[in-house]
Amino acid sequence: MSNDNPPVDHVIVDEKEPRVESRFEKNLKTKSTWLRLVFMVIFYLIAGLASMVATAVVILGFFFVLFTGEANVHLKRFGGGLAAYIADIVSYLTYNTETKPFPFEGEWPSPKSAETIEPVVGESESSDS
Numbered sequence: 001m002s003n004d005n006p007p008v009d010h011v012i013v014d015e016k017e018p019r020v021e022s023r024f025e026k027n028l029k030t031k032s033t034w035l036r037l038v039f040m041v042i043f044y045l046i047a048g049l050a051s052m053v054a055t056a057v058v059i060l061g062f063f064f065v066l067f068t069g070e071a072n073v074h075l076k077r078f079g080g081g082l083a084a085y086i087a088d089i090v091s092y093l094t095y096n097t098e099t100k101p102f103p104f105e106g107e108w109p110s111p112k113s114a115e116t117i118e119p120v121v122g123e124s125e126s127s128d129s
Contacts, residue, residue, distance in 0.1 A: 039092075039100055039104070040092075040093055043089045043092055043093060043100075043101060044093065046089065047086060047089045047090070047093075050082060050085060050086050050089070051086070053082060054079065054082050054083070054086070057075055057078060057079045057082065058079075060072075060075060061075045061076070061079065076111075077111050078111075079111070080111025081108060081109055081110065081111040083111075084109035084110070084111060085101065085102060085108065085109050087109075088101040088102070088106065088109055089101050
C-alpha cells in the first residue's frame with residue numbers, strides 16, 4: 001500500500017465544512033431538558049409521598065365508615081383533591097402537560113363539589129334482615 005491512499009476504514013473529515021449538530025446533541029446541551037429532569041425527579045418523589053398519604057386517607061376512611069356507618073366528608077374531599085393532584089403529577093411526568101403541578105405553577109386541584117360526591121351508605125343498613 002502506498003501512503004497516498006489511506007485505508008478504507010479511515011474517515012477523512014473536511015475541516016472546512018461546518019459540522020451539523022444532531023437533534024440528540026442539541027437536546028443534550030439544552031438547559032431546559034436537564035431542568036425538566038430535575039423537576040421530574042422532584043415530582044416523582046412527591047408522588048411517592050402523596051401515595052403514602054392516600055393510603056392513610058383510605059385506611060382512615062375505612063375505619064370512619066366502620067365505626068360511624070358513613071363516610072367522612074372532609075376525608076372524601078381531601079382524597080378527591082389528592083387523587084387529582086397525583087393525576088396532575090402523572091400527566092407532567094408522562095409529558096402530557098408542560099404545566100408543573102402544585103406548588104411550582106398550578107394550584108392545589110379541586111375535588112368534586114360536595115353535591116356531586118355520592119353518599120356512602122354502610123353495608124349494615126341494607127343487610128339488617
